[in-house]
Amino acid sequence: MTEELRCIGCGALLQTEDPQKAGYLPASSLAKIQADPDAEVYCQRCFRLRHYNEVQDVELTDDDFLNLLNALGQSDALIVNVVDIFDFNGSVIPGLHRFVGDNPVILVGNKADVLPKSVNPRKLTNWLTQAAHAQGLRPVATMLTSAKKGKMIDELLDTIEKYREGRDVYVVGVTNTGKSTLINQIIKRLTGVQELITTSRFPGTTLDRIEIPLSDGKALIDTPGIIHRGQMAHYIDTKDLNLVAPTKPIRPAVYQLNPGQTIFLAGLARFDFLRGKRSGFTIYVDNQLLLHRTKLENADAFYEKHKAGLLQPPRPNADFPELVRFEFTPKQKSDLVFAGLGWIVVPAGVTVAGWAPKGVDVLIRKALV
Structure with missing residues (x-):
């Protein structure tokens, strides 16, 4: 070359x-x-981009993205932060609140289309806002969207217009959140309906940003996705990505468990029911993900024998991290969340453990259903 x-x-x-x-x-x-x-x-x-008005994501190094984030605080702009509702911890940008300075932030939880109807959108929105507060981020608005289905895009544009006050708009997010799909939906709406931007030529297209001109001389600026090492998606084969990024509405699975039983979520994660009375546990993961119940006392040996075999993914010969254990005894009905994979509804007062690859979060939150 x-x-x-x-x-x-x-x-x-x-x-x-x-x-x-x-x-x-x-x-x-x-x-x-x-x-x-x-x-x-x-x-x-x-x-x-030039011929089809289509934005494709591209990965930059951490240093490249750090330079981009530093530029955010030096600009007078509205920040739109796109996160994955299935993986907030894996899709939040660490320390974003320190980079944005005094600029307002709109938090957008993407992939809402795959949630079961039983999930309360208001509860989810409130949880996303609280989770952002825990990260030091104070969004002026929190919204749910479906970039793939094109839902809530007009509402998002209205919210952007409400808060941008004549400023540029930066859209930021890590990889695998659907940010580029969202940008493409925005381009489609603006060029096809409101005619706020030029339709085929995007000036200022550089490696670290794509500027989509707005009618008042300002721009909506797309930024490349940063790689977040704590995402489940980084540990599996690309052919299995659909299992950690559902594309169809999830059908919850209910298991009646006695203490001393384990459920494997393929070979990617594990759930142990340690102590408490016989209870029902509702599992929200991709409909195609293998769920396998076994006895807790045999679980370690079972995993060693069947990982990358019966328990796939991971696939054979994959460099897959060891599973790390997190134990919880929630005082109220809660969701045990496997970041980037889904969650299990746990009743109050029982003791459970969740296992995930080293570096991937397992956490507890107030139940959304």
């Missing part, structure tokens, strides 16, 4: 190895560019 061959849209060095990294384009496209001295030199991301 020619060392000096860079994308004229974003400035990234062109490469054909990793579609998730900046500057990617297929080898066949690069060969055509190299053979034609007059060819437009665009990476795949910029090509799709």
